[in-house]
Amino acid sequence: MRHWQLRSPATPDEWQRYYQLRWQILRAPWQQPPGSERDELEAQAYHLMLLTPEGDIAAIGRLHQLEQGGAQVRYMAVATEYQGKGAGGRVLAALELQAVKWGCGYIRLNARDTALAFYQRNGYRQLGAAPQLYGIAHFVMQKQIRLDGSSEQHQQWCRQLNDTWQQTIPLSQYMQLTIASFDGNEIRCEAPLAPNINLHQTMFAGSIYALATLTGWGMLYLQLQALGLRGDQVLADASIKYLRPVAAQPQARCALQHCSGALEMLAEGRKAVQHIKVQVFSAGELAVEFTGRYAVLPAKAEAV
Numbered sequence: 001m002r003h004w005q006l007r008s009p010a011t012p013d014e015w016q017r018y019y020q021l022r023w024q025i026l027r028a029p030w031q032q033p034p035g036s037e038r039d040e041l042e043a044q045a046y047h048l049m050l051l052t053p054e055g056d057i058a059a060i061g062r063l064h065q066l067e068q069g070g071a072q073v074r075y076m077a078v079a080t081e082y083q084g085k086g087a088g089g090r091v092l093a094a095l096e097l098q099a100v101k102w103g104c105g106y107i108r109l110n111a112r113d114t115a116l117a118f119y120q121r122n123g124y125r126q127l128g129a130a131p132q133l134y135g136i137a138h139f140v141m142q143k144q145i146r147l148d149g150s151s152e153q154h155q156q157w158c159r160q161l162n163d164t165w166q167q168t169i170p171l172s173q174y175m176q177l178t179i180a181s182f183d184g185n186e187i188r189c190e191a192p193l194a195p196n197i198n199l200h201q202t203m204f205a206g207s208i209y210a211l212a213t214l215t216g217w218g219m220l221y222l223q224l225q226a227l228g229l230r231g232d233q234v235l236a237d238a239s240i241k242y243l244r245p246v247a248a249q250p251q252a253r254c255a256l257q258h259c260s261g262a263l264e265m266l267a268e269g270r271k272a273v274q275h276i277k278v279q280v281f282s283a284g285e286l287a288v289e290f291t292g293r294y295a296v297l298p299a300k301a302e303a304v
Contacts (some may be wrong), residue, residue, distance in 0.1 A: 005051040013052040024075035030134040059087035063095045071099040073109040105146040113137040123260035146184040147226040157225040186255040189215040203246035212290035215252035229266045231296035239290040248283040272296040
């Protein structure tokens, strides 16, 4: 899918094919007439389609804002020949990014029972049953894309995170790791090239791994602060893909929508697990993709 395009329909023909695919996948199998695939929010919603190099529409989706500071995904559909190949995930990720740009705090959707696993893999949590549609069971699902708290609280948590790194992880000092920014959705961490350089005058692979690991660890820490939870964070497993050398201005980025796994069970004294994706950039170009499985062990009760 490297050369596929993600964009909104732009011509009358594209709009016609966009709605045709929506009707074909979501309405025609239940004998619903053309036109039933649209509603009153079409004009004010954000529409996306994934185009193949040949110009076929592989997948579509729509997003609109909610009054409560959230956004809702609707009409996700993947053409039959492209199902199970990652097309739906590409569209969903782009809709989530648009919700972040709007400043939304969460995304909500009603998922068919057959789509529950797909949305759960993408970090959505089931909240309860939704009204049935054409006799099909649906469930309300939600994903948080911005942490609760004010910008002042976010900055305070970042200072605490930096102090924790400095005091408990000596490697962070040698790397000169710093938090460049955190806006409630995405944390960006930096480490200068000079103390992390190798004989090729690029960033040492071990430093890249550490930068990605600590950035993911940091995002997990910030989530715990927002939830008022405590626990011992450890990296249980990870994979990393080096796409190109990191030759200048190393920066790791981790967004909340790339964190999958509930943490609330810590309040019940149970271990929590979260999968976190981190990207490392070289002078603004994507260079490394890291995925970590982090575990949070319940904090031990302090002796009185």
